[in-house]
Amino acid sequence: MLEPFDPGLIATLRAARSLTILTGAGISAESGIPTFRDSLVGLWNTIDLEQVATLAGYLQQPEAVWGWYQAHRQQMLDVQPNAGHIALAQLEQHIPTVTIITQNIDGLHQRAGSTKVVELHGTINTVSCSAAKHGSLAWPDSPSLPLCAVCGAPMRPDVVWFGERLDLVKIQAAELASQNCDVFLAIGTSGLVAPAATFPMTARAYRARLIDLNLEDTPLSRHARHRLRGTAAQLLPALVA
Numbered sequence: 001m002l003e004p005f006d007p008g009l010i011a012t013l014r015a016a017r018s019l020t021i022l023t024g025a026g027i028s029a030e031s032g033i034p035t036f037r038d039s040l041v042g043l044w045n046t047i048d049l050e051q052v053a054t055l056a057g058y059l060q061q062p063e064a065v066w067g068w069y070q071a072h073r074q075q076m077l078d079v080q081p082n083a084g085h086i087a088l089a090q091l092e093q094h095i096p097t098v099t100i101i102t103q104n105i106d107g108l109h110q111r112a113g114s115t116k117v118v119e120l121h122g123t124i125n126t127v128s129c130s131a132a133k134h135g136s137l138a139w140p141d142s143p144s145l146p147l148c149a150v151c152g153a154p155m156r157p158d159v160v161w162f163g164e165r166l167d168l169v170k171i172q173a174a175e176l177a178s179q180n181c182d183v184f185l186a187i188g189t190s191g192l193v194a195p196a197a198t199f200p201m202t203a204r205a206y207r208a209r210l211i212d213l214n215l216e217d218t219p220l221s222r223h224a225r226h227r228l229r230g231t232a233a234q235l236l237p238a239l240v241a
């Protein structure tokens with residue numbers, strides 16, 4: 001039985017004109033995609049981050065990293081958006097402006113019907129040349145590492161790896177959405193990766209009300225006006241109802 005929400009929180013959401021949401025791996029956990037830091041099955045506990053999520057690791061062994069992302073992508077295609085993703089998409093009918101800034105590359109927000117999604121760390125659905133900017137292509141279903149048709153260099157997933165610069169257009173969109181919202185909702189993120197973790201602070205600096213939804217406290221929690229403890233797929237539908 002869910003704890004009744006603090007009436008102040010419901011009033012805050014009902015009165016919101018512009019809501020910005022930051023999501024992390026926690027919102028996709030109940031769809032069956034493991035989070036990164038989960039003590040047991042967290043991705044970073046089962047694979048070497050340096051090997052798979054850095055350009056250096058990729059250039060050292062592109063075949064192995066391609067294979068890992070090929071499997072990771074199949075897992076993301078095989079799952080469905082959960083009640084948490086769907087509730088956020090429904091919020092667009094109640095609040096004039098809803099912007100989702102996601103750290104997730106799984107595309108589940110868009111599959112749930114959300115129309116304004118900033119994929120800060122890229123997407124698992126396209127690839128591009130690892131040597132030069134020849135533009136992005138749809139993900140080719142090839143078990144082996146595809147090569148660039150223009151220059152023959154290995155293709156790579158269109159995800160942002162550690163130490164790589166984020167797309168400036170996306171950073172500006174996320175910054176603007178954080179500056180111009182009256183409510184900011186952080187969902188299922190450990191708040192440990194920059195610059196993603198800075199946007200809730202920007203929103204607070206611009207006087208938005210910060211709400212933190214997570215299973216546990218994170219470095220973001222002490223800055224939040226409201227802390228919701230529980231799972232995204234359980235709490236978000238109740239929050240939207």
Ligand SMILES: CC(C)NC(=O)[C@H](Cc1c[nH]c2ccccc12)NC(=O)[C@H](CCCC/N=C(/NCCC(=O)O)S[C@H]1O[C@H](COP(=O)(O)OP(=O)(O)OC[C@H]2O[C@@H](n3cnc4c(N)ncnc43)[C@H](O)[C@@H]2O)[C@@H](O)[C@H]1O)NC(=O)OCc1ccccc1
Pocket residue numbers: 023024025026027029030035036037038042053103104105121159160161162163164165166187188189190191192193194195196213214215216218230231232233
């Ligand atoms: C580790 C961290 C310290 N490092 C960084 O932040 C670095 C910068 C940096 C380096 N050293 C530093 C020292 C200090 C500060 C920063 C740095 N950042 C970068 O490198 C960024 C790039 C960062 C992006 C990396 N790519 C990802 N992903 C794509 C790939 C892929 O996904 O395969 S990051 C990846 O990990 C992060 C994981 O975090 P979360 O999503 O929050 O997931 P996590 O598992 O940690 O937590 C889940 C939470 O959910 C909760 N939860 C679980 N289940 C549920 C549930 N059911 N319901 C609700 N909540 C739930 C849990 O309790 C938990 O709190 C996400 O961002 C995710 O995208 N680039 C850059 O800074 O470039 C500069 C630059 C400038 C100019 C020129 C060149 C370079």
